[in-house]
Amino acid sequence: MRALEFKSKIKNNQIHIPASLQSELKTDKDIRVILLIDDSINDDELVFQDTTTDSFLKGYSESNSVYDND
Numbered sequence: 001m002r003a004l005e006f007k008s009k010i011k012n013n014q015i016h017i018p019a020s021l022q023s024e025l026k027t028d029k030d031i032r033v034i035l036l037i038d039d040s041i042n043d044d045e046l047v048f049q050d051t052t053t054d055s056f057l058k059g060y061s062e063s064n065s066v067y068d069n070d
Contacts, residue, residue: 001032004024004025006021
């Protein structure tokens with residue numbers, strides 16, 4: 001078994017197969033399909049996390065550092 005790898009998007013419950021690979025899939029062979037879905041944090045979530053962290057740390061002062069040393 002060999003692997004063909006490409007990036008695509010699901011649109012209307014269909015996966016677009018690049019034209020450069022379509023000719024290899026016109027045979028009557030059994031295939032195994034594995035979908036890897038990108039579950040990384042998107043840019044909006046990263047900006048929100050950074051902003052939240054910055055806002056939280058603005059309320060932190062050096063006088064609070066006494067609590068950091070346990």
